[in-house]
Amino acid sequence: MGWGLRIVAGTLVLATAATAGVGVWGFQRYTAPGPLEQAETVVIPRGSGLETIAITLGDAGVIGSPLLFVASAKLSRLLRDQKAGGDLKAGEYQFPAGISIEGVLEQMRQGHTIVHRFTVPEGLTSAQVVALLARESALTGEIATPPKEGSLLPETYHFAYGDSRATLVERMQTAMTQALAEAWKGRDANLPFETPQQALTLASVVEKETGIAAERPKVAGVFINRLEAGMKLQSDPTVIYALTEGSGELGRALTRNDWKLESPFNTYQITGLPPGPIANPGKASIQAVMKPERHEFLYFVADGSGGHVFAKSLADHNRNVAKWREVQQGRPAERGETSPD
Known part of the structure; x- marks a missing residue:
């Protein structure tokens, strides 16, 4: 072999070795622990390109070299098989301390973002739910049209950073529609309402009357009995709803003048059910109305201990009311103090 050929061959060997060395160095950097000293939350906005993602991660201290991150992402995109996942996904991530470039890419390809939880307590009005949604900073957008009262199912909903408030409301409405339909199918016979919406309305009243799960079927039974007897429901929460126009809590005790308020929701004045729900009832209250005791x-x-005492006659009820007022006011009830009946 001539000297020229030997020089060329030697050069190729050196180049190959250098390339291999760079490859080994690059792979070591790719799999080595990163610079992050403690877990860090990073938001990758929708529409971010690879270079923008790399800079964002670099600024957050998740990776040490944005250039190496970009090169690794492009190379692994060419070499990876289907199991390795797709493109990098936007969202809110929590990266653990020391995560490697390989780990970051895998987490972002799989879209393992932070899961947020939004809980709708039972018995809130739709206006109150919208107010809670407005305070959730991880959600986006506004609620253009207030949801119909009673259309949102109280539950805990999972969502990702950047999801819209409107989408979450739609999920609540779908959940309520499904829950109501399922309960309606299994309802008892001969109940004094003809539609699921009427049942939902009564369920909202039951929801606001008691927070004790074991009492709900019994409370529902009282209202069923009153409806069947043609009696007014005389439910304080319906008066509160009328006074606040569904905005929330009244902030004071009801007065006798409040019971005289002219409103289709005031069940001290109207006979039968109000024209619609007064809150968003949970599944237990819906079930209690469909299968009342x-x-x-x-x-x-109220019995003064968080529950209620029940009566069959007005005389017995008035005695129970007098005892409750003693508890409330710390004094014996005055003669003549009775319920509105």
Whole structure:
């Protein structure tokens, strides 16, 4: 072999070795622990390109070299198989301390973002739910049209950073539609309402009357009995809803003048159900209305311990009311103090 050929051959060997060395160095940097000293939350906005993602991760201290990150992402995109995942996904990520470039790419290809939880407590009005949504900073957009009262199912909903408030409302409405339809199918026979919406309305009243799960079927039974007897429901929460126009809590005790308020929601003035729900009831209250406890009670009042005491006659109820007022005011009830009945 001539000297020229030997020089060329030697040069090729050196180049190959150098390339291999660079490859080994690059792979070591690709799989080596990164510079992050403690877990860090990073938001990657929708529409971010690879270079923007690299800079964002570099600024957050997740990776040490944005250039190496970009090169690794492009190379692994060419070499990876289907199992390796797709493109990098936007979202809110929590990266653990020391995560490698390989780990970052895998987490972002799989879209393992932070899962947020939004809980809708039972018995809130739709206006109150919208107010809660407005305070959730991880959501985007506004609620253009207030949801119909009673259309949102109280539950815990999972969402990702950047999801829209409107989309979450749609999920709540779908969940309520499904829950109501399922409960309606399994309802008892001969109930004093003809439509699921009427049942939902009564369920919202039951929801606001008691927070004790075991009491709900019994409270529902009282209202069923009153409807069947042609009696007014006389539910304080319906008056509060009328006074606040569905905005939330009244912030004071009801007065006798409040019971006289002219409103289609004031069940001290109207006979039968109000024209619609007064809150968003949970599944337990909906189920209680569909399968109420059968008894002869027509009245109930708070017992001072968080629950209620029930009565079949107005006389017994008035005695129970007097005892409750003693608890409330710390004094014996005055003669003549009775319920509106």
